[in-house]
Amino acid sequence: MLIPLVAIALNTVNITYSFNLIKSFPDDIQSRQGYEILEKNFSPGELAPTTLIVEGDSEIVKEELQALRGELLDMAGVEQVNPDFALHADSYFSKDKNAAKLEIVFAGNPYDQKTFDQLNEIRIQEGELKKGAGLEGANFYYAGETAKQAEVREVNDRDTWVVVLLTTVVIMVLLGVQTKSMIAPIYMMATIILSYFTALGAGSFIFDQFFGYSEISYRIPLYTYIFLVALGVDYNIMLISRIKEEARKQPIKEAISLGLSHTGGVISSAGVILAATFAVLITQPIMELFMFGFTVAIGVLIDTFLIRTILVPAIMVKLGRYSLWPHKVK
Numbered sequence: 001m002l003i004p005l006v007a008i009a010l011n012t013v014n015i016t017y018s019f020n021l022i023k024s025f026p027d028d029i030q031s032r033q034g035y036e037i038l039e040k041n042f043s044p045g046e047l048a049p050t051t052l053i054v055e056g057d058s059e060i061v062k063e064e065l066q067a068l069r070g071e072l073l074d075m076a077g078v079e080q081v082n083p084d085f086a087l088h089a090d091s092y093f094s095k096d097k098n099a100a101k102l103e104i105v106f107a108g109n110p111y112d113q114k115t116f117d118q119l120n121e122i123r124i125q126e127g128e129l130k131k132g133a134g135l136e137g138a139n140f141y142y143a144g145e146t147a148k149q150a151e152v153r154e155v156n157d158r159d160t161w162v163v164v165l166l167t168t169v170v171i172m173v174l175l176g177v178q179t180k181s182m183i184a185p186i187y188m189m190a191t192i193i194l195s196y197f198t199a200l201g202a203g204s205f206i207f208d209q210f211f212g213y214s215e216i217s218y219r220i221p222l223y224t225y226i227f228l229v230a231l232g233v234d235y236n237i238m239l240i241s242r243i244k245e246e247a248r249k250q251p252i253k254e255a256i257s258l259g260l261s262h263t264g265g266v267i268s269s270a271g272v273i274l275a276a277t278f279a280v281l282i283t284q285p286i287m288e289l290f291m292f293g294f295t296v297a298i299g300v301l302i303d304t305f306l307i308r309t310i311l312v313p314a315i316m317v318k319l320g321r322y323s324l325w326p327h328k329v330k
Contacts, residue, residue: 001310005194005302011201018215019149020111024287045079045106048145050119052102056138059097062089068133072104075125077118080105106146116150153218160222167226168193171233179240183325187315188240192232195307196225199299207291217288220295228299231274235267235308243316244324252321256313264309271304 018024025032038047054060054068066085072078082103083089093100104122108115119142122129130136168189175185200221207213243259250258278300281293316323 001306001314005198005306005311008201008205009194009197011205012197015200015204016215017113017218017221018111019113019116019153019218020109021288022111023215024217026285039109043079043105043107044109045115048110049082049103049105050110050142050144050146052104053099053141053143054101054135054138055099055141056135057098058137060093060100060135060138062086064134065092065100065102068129068135069102071129071132072102072122075118075122077106077108077115078104078122079107110144110146111149113153115146116153119146119150156218156222163222164225167229171229175233175236178237179244179324181324181326183319183322184240187319187323188233188236188312191307191311191315192229192236192303194311195232195299195303196228198302199228199295200224202298202302203291203295206294213287213291216291219288220292223292224295224299227278227296228303231300232303232307235271235303236312238267239263239308239312240324247324252323253317256316260309260313267308268304271300271308275300275304 022032022035027033035047052072054065062085069081069085072081082105083092085092092102104119106115106118108118123140123142126140130138130140172185172189175188176182179185179188204216207216239259242263243255246255246258246262249255275297278293278296281289282297284290284293
């Protein structure tokens with residue numbers, strides 16, 4: 001059973017994440033329909049141009065901005081930069097002429113991660129761009145959907161790792177205190193993480209193959225992890241606590257069998273109820289809620305009927321008396 005679960009979990013490496021909230025709306029919503037008409041008939045980058053604000057210590061002249069415009073047009077992915085300062089473009093200057101703005105239109109969709117990378121490359125090359133335009137003393141600032149979502153991606157990636165690591169460490173410590181074992185928290189947490197990745201991989205496969213969704217929201221992995229870890233820990237504690245009680249009187253194999261039989265009905269019932277509760281979100285028209293509810297429901301069922309019922313007891317049987325070490329068992 002472990003091999004199929006791991007194989008499904010490995011599908012998570014193929015997941016592509018979406019930062020486009022508009023695509024999460026139902027097809028009949030006018031804002032989405034208008035967005036898709038624009039995307040189909042005009043350059044995708046025109047959906048949400050990126051504004052570059054140039055702020056200097058002294059007055060900025062048109063020639064400098066025109067040179068900067070030429071530098072930007074040479075950057076990968078940049079389709080258009082407005083305005084052309086060779087013409088009259090006074091409205092793009094601040095009143096004191098110490099600041100000006102340019103609109104960068106990327107060739108790709110402003111919500112695509114490839115476009116985020118192209119904007120980040122502009123940021124990396126800021127020094128060369130300023131030098132080429134004679135704006136060494138100026139500061140660059142970026143505004144717009146691409147700039148915002150590129151920073152959301154960076155913050156989300158960092159926060160996901162921080163939250164996942166902290167949650168994992170804290171829960172393992174709490175499991176150690178609860179079970180009074182140094183071994184049990186390791187395989188308990190490992191199975192919870194396996195359950196999470198299996199749910200994410202299975203959900204992504206189903207969304208792609210049966211619903212035609214090639215991307216999932218970037219928020220789903222973190223939200224799903226928090227819920228599945230919390231639920232998995234509850235079931236783990238319920239099972240292991242009962243096995244510990246039985247292990248005081250019975251050999252470890254009999255204790256596992258008795259503990260599983262005494263808690264199996266409770267865990268199964270709770271799992272079905274929780275899965276059904278999260279599955280209610282499948283009825284929602286917002287795709288992000290649909291995916292979240294579907295993934296958590298799958299994860300709860302996997303954890304209830306495969307992880308807690310089969311995998312954890314099997315690991316404990318293989319480890320024998322060491323499954324609760326240093327807790328003494330027969």
